[in-house]
Amino acid sequence: MPHIDLGVDDQTFPGMAGLAQYRPDTAGPMLQLAQILLRGPSTLPPGERELIASYVSTLNGCGFMILTHGAFAAAQLDGGMPLVTQVNSDPETAPVSDKLRALLRIAAATRESGRQVSEEAVKAARAAGATDLEIHDTVLIAAATSMFNRYVDGLATSYPDDPAPYAEQAKQVIANGYNTDASF
Template identity: 60%
Template sequence: MAHIDLDDGIPGLPSLLRFRPETAGALSALAETLLRGPSPLARGERELIAAYVSTLNDCRFCAGSHSACAAAQLEGGMSLVEQVHADPDAAPISDKLKALLRIAAAVQRSGKDVTAEHIAAARAAGATDVEIHDTVLIAAAFCMYNRYVDGLGTSVPPDPRAYAQMAERLVAHGYGSAAPGPDPR
């Protein structure tokens, strides 16, 4: 049960966007920019970073929804996403993405945990400054989104298959579609 008067029938972030429409536009625009806007990182890779950080933060709603979005956009689907969550260094992803996920994990602990060694390893694996920047910003933003969703005790879908339906809508229409309005389910 949510800590404030939310519609528990609408899980996670969408319930908060509907509760406080004054902040919904900015939060949705940030997610749209980070996960779907111009970037040298593919959309699926950016969703994977968001899902990985959300998993590290134990945010069930964000981990579920962004894992489904990553799976829908990456070759290897949910099996690949689950391998990354279990052990990114053993997962069949590029060395560059492994290095970026290490940076994301450091950000999840504390921004000050990102070291020169993390950056050097990412650059040695082919990461550009923009990719490093985008990784840090996605990780930092998802720490905020995760704490927002969990800090107010939002609900999670009773059926885990709902995440695939959310992902289908988000992949097709973007994060602006998560703003207040008719129930997207």
């Protein structure tokens, strides 16, 4: 049960959707940021960007966003949910590129503290083929995901544990992007 009355049925509007209904004026810009970072133009494929968000959510223990971003990543990556699960449990042994592995290390450091991102980690990402823009976006994805994690968990939003609705939502996000008008 959410810590505050969001004024919506939490089964119809779980997680971020309920918060967006409660405060659409803040949800709109937040969802625009998600759209830019996770679906906008980039040399990193959307599935990899969603995987970074899922991994950061796993490190933060945010169930809602593990399920959402995990489903969104799985729907866009050849390895599907088994790959997402493997990355979330041990990215060092997951079958991903050296570049993505290096970016996941940067994402993990960022969610801990921006000051944890070392010059060595950045050099390693560059050596693995990451561009400065990809490093920038990884840091911002990790920081923004951590903010979203704290937002949905800080207000104890409700959400279903069943992965099926997230797989359906993934189809909508892939086809239409994040709903940036917060009207849901």
